[in-house]
Amino acid sequence: xxxxxxxxxxxxxxxxxxxxxxxxxxxxxxxxxxxxxxxxxxxxxxxxxxxxxxxxxxxxxxxxxxxxxxxxxxxxxxxxxxxxxxxxxxxxxxxxxxxxxxxxxxxxxxxxxxxxxxxxxxxxxxxxxxxxxxxxxxxxxxxxxxxxxxxxxxxxxxxxxxxxxxxxxxxxxxxxxxxxxxxxxxxxxxxxxxxxxxxxxxxxxxxxxxxxxxxxxxxxxxxxxxxxxxxxxxxxxxxxxxxxxxxxxxxxxxxxxxxxxxxxxxxxxxxxxxxxxxxxxxxxxxxxxxxxxxxxxxxxxxxxxxxxxxxxxxxxxxxxxxxxxxxxxxxxxxxxxxxxxxxxxxxxxxxxxxxxxxxxxxxxxxxxxxxxxxxxxxxxxxxxxxxxxxxxxxxxxxxxxxxxxxxxxxxxxxxxxxxxxxxxxxxxxxxxxxxx
Amino acid sequence: xxxxxxxxxxxxxxxxxxxxxxxxxxxxxxxxxxxxxxxxxxxxxxxxxxxxxxxxxxxxxxxxxxxxxxxxxxxxxxxxxxxxxxxxxxxxxxxxxxxxxxxxxxxxxxxxxxxxxxxxxxxxxxxxxxxxxxxxxxxxxxxxxxxxxxxxxxxxxxxxxxxxxxxxxxxxxxxxxxxxxxxxxxxxxxxxxxxxxxxxxxxxxxxxxxxxxxxxxxxxxxxxxxxxxxxxxxxxxxxxxxxxxxxxxxxxxxxxxxxxxxxxxxxxxxxxxxxxxxxxxxxxxxxxxxxxx
Numbered sequence: 001x002x003x004x005x006x007x008x009x010x011x012x013x014x015x016x017x018x019x020x021x022x023x024x025x026x027x028x029x030x031x032x033x034x035x036x037x038x039x040x041x042x043x044x045x046x047x048x049x050x051x052x053x054x055x056x057x058x059x060x061x062x063x064x065x066x067x068x069x070x071x072x073x074x075x076x077x078x079x080x081x082x083x084x085x086x087x088x089x090x091x092x093x094x095x096x097x098x099x100x101x102x103x104x105x106x107x108x109x110x111x112x113x114x115x116x117x118x119x120x121x122x123x124x125x126x127x128x129x130x131x132x133x134x135x136x137x138x139x140x141x142x143x144x145x146x147x148x149x150x151x152x153x154x155x156x157x158x159x160x161x162x163x164x165x166x167x168x169x170x171x172x173x174x175x176x177x178x179x180x181x182x183x184x185x186x187x188x189x190x191x192x193x194x195x196x197x198x199x200x201x202x203x204x205x206x207x208x209x210x211x212x213x214x215x216x217x218x219x220x221x222x223x224x225x226x227x228x229x230x231x232x233x234x235x236x237x238x239x240x241x242x243x244x245x246x247x248x249x250x251x252x253x254x255x256x257x258x259x260x261x262x263x264x265x266x267x268x269x270x271x272x273x274x275x276x277x278x279x280x281x282x283x284x285x286x287x288x289x290x291x292x293x294x295x296x297x298x299x300x301x302x303x304x305x306x307x308x309x310x311x312x313x314x315x316x317x318x319x320x321x322x323x324x325x326x327x328x329x330x331x332x333x334x335x336x337x338x339x340x341x342x343x344x345x346x347x348x349x350x351x352x353x354x355x356x357x358x359x360x361x362x363x364x365x366x367x368x369x370x371x372x373x374x375x376x377x378x379x380x381x382x383x384x385x386x387x388x389x390x391x392x393x394x395x396x397x398x399x400x401x402x403x404x405x406x407x408x409x410x411x412x413x414x415x416x417x418x419x420x421x422x423x424x425x426x427x428x429x430x431x432x433x434x435x436x
Numbered sequence: 437x438x439x440x441x442x443x444x445x446x447x448x449x450x451x452x453x454x455x456x457x458x459x460x461x462x463x464x465x466x467x468x469x470x471x472x473x474x475x476x477x478x479x480x481x482x483x484x485x486x487x488x489x490x491x492x493x494x495x496x497x498x499x500x501x502x503x504x505x506x507x508x509x510x511x512x513x514x515x516x517x518x519x520x521x522x523x524x525x526x527x528x529x530x531x532x533x534x535x536x537x538x539x540x541x542x543x544x545x546x547x548x549x550x551x552x553x554x555x556x557x558x559x560x561x562x563x564x565x566x567x568x569x570x571x572x573x574x575x576x577x578x579x580x581x582x583x584x585x586x587x588x589x590x591x592x593x594x595x596x597x598x599x600x601x602x603x604x605x606x607x608x609x610x611x612x613x614x615x616x617x618x619x620x621x622x623x624x625x626x627x628x629x630x631x632x633x634x635x636x637x638x639x640x641x642x643x644x645x646x647x648x649x650x651x652x653x654x655x656x657x658x659x660x661x662x663x664x665x666x667x668x669x670x671x672x673x674x675x676x677x678x679x680x681x682x683x684x685x686x687x688x689x690x691x692x693x694x695x696x697x698x699x700x701x702x703x704x705x706x707x708x709x710x711x712x713x714x715x716x717x718x719x720x721x722x723x724x725x726x727x728x729x
Contacts (some may be wrong), residue, residue, distance in 0.1 A: 424573060427573065434483050436481055
């Protein structure tokens with residue numbers, strides 16, 4: 001429970017944007033009652049193996065009959081219309097009606113569906129998403145043939161940089177049960193990165209702690225994480241260009257994602273990912289940290305970085321990625337606004353630079369390509385209404401993981417996961433690290 | 437009443453008294469196992485961690501259930517008391533395997549009008565291995581345990597004096613209820629004593645506990661457990677120790693307080709609610725949990 005709270009704080013700090021659409025039901029008050037609707041997707045995860053089925057329920061507590069239609073419109077995640085249907089309805093005053101809809105013969109993938117009610121005193125639309133045979137989803141784009149060599153070269157360059165690890169106590173941030181330290185190290189291109197380490201207070205000088213490595217969301221300034229857990233050291237890392245590691249990469253918020261995107265050898269994410277690897281080096285340099293109990297976790301960009309570092313660095317023992325962005329990047333085009341809109345705007349300002357060239361570079365930074373190389377147990381959390389990390393792309397990435405894995409699907413959530421995920425993550429980590 | 441008749445009565449009562457003492461003594465030993473369930477059991481143990489559980493329990497009975505489950509007082513104002521000191525331990529060998537042991541010392545007394553008998557000593561040593569088979573969502577754990585029973589005594593008033601073996605399956609889990617953390621465990625073990633008409637026993641228990649605060653400092657739990665003992669010796673004998681066919685169920689309530697991660701205390705009270713061929717008593721115990729973090 002305590003761990004769950006800590007992990008939730010991690011998640012919030014790591015920048016999982018609250019995107020809590022209250023779309024589950026809606027209603028319209030009236031002088032003497034209201035019309036309200038609920039949509040039931042007949043699968044707890046919103047994923048079907050065959051026919052998709054729904055029940056749209058209407059409750060009319062008005063003292064007046066309601067006539068009109070209930071209809072739906074089905075589109076791909078990119079907004080291309082697939083099918084639609086409409087039925088005439090009459091909901092007697094002070095009564096309920098349920099309308100069942102079955103949609104057969106859909107291709108593998110995720111869809112958006114709008115259920116609409118238009119009756120005498122009430123009009124409303126309910127947006128949902130669902131999937132068909134999600135475990136069969138594969139990206140249509142291949143991993144670059146030299147992907148592994150590209151990253152080996154980056155790691156070789158990193159290895160040549162002396163880390164100069166520094167640990168500075170920050171007593172004013174200590175709590176009754178934890179000591180807080182600022183950590184600093186040199187990373188790729190001799191860039192100075194910083195983060196925080198909090199360790200449970202203990203009289204046992206020989207005690208070694210399992211490590212939670214919290215990775216940052218987009219342009220988030222991570223703070224030290226404390227809490228009541230007695231078993232975990234918690235590192236929060238500010239990768240380059242963010243928070244206490246801003247340094248020379250001092251971009252405006254929306255510019256960070258395309259910083260040097262025209263050159264894959266200089267793209268900011270190359271350094272950011274190597275910062276995460278360097279932080280694993282840091283863990284290995286510390287005698288009071290367990291080197292075989294490292295959980296890399298994060299949300300949004302932090303989730304992406306968790307996948308990346310787990311794919312590139314086998315010293316990571318567990319990976320937990322919540323709503324990872326930049327997955328199946330080429331298929332993000334036309335499906336999401338951010339980050340593709342920012343990247344497109346940048347490309348438009350650069351003479352000679354094309355979107356094709358940028359996407360070719362991005363192939364080396366695609367979450368789905370890191371996923372192939374992950375060997376450690378991995379937990380992934382997604383929201384079916386996520387506007388930045390759509391479920392098609394998330395599943396294309398998840399399905400590339402060959403290690404032991406599990407996905408938690410939140411059919412009613414956007415770019416977020418629920419406390420249930422953090423509770424499971426905590427129990428799963430404790431079981432794997434034998435922290436009973 | 438002539439002298440010869442008195443003599444016969446006395447001899448009969450002596451025989452009856454010893455018989456009661458013997459089977460009640462065995463029962464007192466068994467109570468240890470039930471009192472243990474006042475705290476969460478059945479969850480994996482951190483490797484290289486030793487959990488010690490010293491406890492003291494007091495058992496008192498002045499009634500019995502007969503062979504058809506009719507409850508009545510012991511004859512001649514009889515009463516049985518037992519004080520049991522036990523030390524149980526579980527040591528984490530690896531992520532899934534643990535070693536367990538239980539060493540009890542019993543001191544019991546049976547008194548009737550004009551009669552008193554006491555016995556004390558180490559009783560049945562239990563040593564075993566646990567394997568945590570599987571889990572559901574890292575929340576519900578299945579555990580299998582094999583145990584060897586080694587008698588450390590020759591006094592027949594302390595137990596069967598037979599070696600035995602037990603296999604036990606448990607299912608334990610945690611959850612939330614009314615905004616509190618909860619846990620439960622269900623256990624069932626089948627034990628076979630070896631030797632002449634060694635009984636076969638089914639030992640079962642269920643525990644439900646709830647924390648009283650968010651930091652796991654205080655908790656209460658309720659347990660229901662019992663034994664069902666049968667033997668190849670099925671002929672009814674007025675001597676229950678020879679009979680070896682008995683059954684009972686007990687309920688108990690426990691309060692636990694954690695002073696630290698490494699030290700907790702549990703206070704428990706329990707009473708028998710049904711039985712056959714057994715004493716009807718109540719128990720109270722104090723147990724300590726010491727973890728070697």
